[in-house]
Amino acid sequence: MADNMSQLSCQYGEDEFCYEVIYLPERKHRIAIHVHPNGVVQVDAPEGAKQTDIKHAVNQRARWVTRHLADIRERQKEVLPRRYVSGESCFYLGRRYLLKVNHIADGKPETKLFAGRLNVNTRDTSPEAIKQLLWHWYKTHARTNFQKRLYVLAEKIPRVRKSPPEIRLLTMKRQWGSCSPGGKIILNPHLIKAPRDCIDYVILHELCHLQEHNHSPKFYQLLTRYQPEWKSVKAKLDNLSEILLNQ
Ligand SMILES: [Zn+2]
Structure with a gap:
């Protein structure tokens, strides 16, 4: 946890939830509460805000937060653990494909989209092997796709146009992307499963x-x-996040 963060909790009826407080120097007065799609509750507060004021602000909205958290738990229940067998759904650029595992007698394993299916041809058809092959395929496509889109989108932004940044991939549990103070853009390879406008949204956000x-x-x-239209695109991505982040 960074220096400018602290962790508090709030009791609301029978429910209790924890939240992270982030103190922001540039924030003027308002305390803002966000519930992230993964169930993390974040409170943005101006630097130097009193803890009693923060707690009060959170208490005021506790009903809204607990409702949100209940919805998220409900949605998470619908997401089944992956089994990596034929017939399962795989997402790529916002479309659903059926996984088809084909056993081959010899030769190198191969993963490719063909006839509306994501085919994995391999000698080792164990779930662990399929998982790794799929993940390798996703990361390879993520790398080229994201970088291509970044170059296109960077053209729009005068400050970035001259030297568009390189992308680094990092698998994250809670985030689609981030931008380091040094100007590196980090993107979550799972994002390649999302629709194209959602990918653009994350890249533009970081740019x-x-x-x-x-x-x-x-x-x-x-x-x-x-x-x-970024707000509606973000809402779409938030709604998909449990499915897309389910490896
Ligand atoms: Zn941001």
């Missing part, structure tokens, strides 16, 4: 951070300029 390093109103103005 805008190269200019505005926080989530200030200026940042959102910038994002809105490049993707006016």
Whole structure:
């Protein structure tokens, strides 16, 4: 946990939830509460805000938070653990494909999209082997696809156009992407399963951070300029996150 964070909890009726407080120097007055799709509750507070004020603000919205968390738990129940057998669904660029595991007598394993199916040809058809082959396939496609899209999107942004950043892939549990203070863009390979506009949204979000390093109103103005419909795209991605992050 970073220096500017602390962890608190809130009791609401029979429910209790924990939340992370992030103190932001550029934040003026308001305390804002977010419930992330993975169930993490985040509270943004101005630097120096009193803990009693933060607790009060969270208590005021505790009903809303617990409702949200209950919805998330409900959605998570629907997501079954993967088995890596023929007939399972695989997502790629927002489309659903059926997995087809084909046993081959010899030769190198191969994964490819063919006739609406994601075919894995392999000698070792154990779930662990299929999992690894699929993951390798996803990462390879993620790398080329994301970088291509980044170059296209970077063209829109004057500050970034001249030297668009390289992408690094990192599997994350809670995030689709991040932007380091040094200007590196990190993307979650699971994002390759999402629809194209969702991928663009995440890349644009991170590209805008190269200019505005926080989530200030200026940042959102910038994002809105490049993707006016980003809010609905983000909502779509949030709704898919349990399925897409289920490896
Ligand atoms: Zn951000």
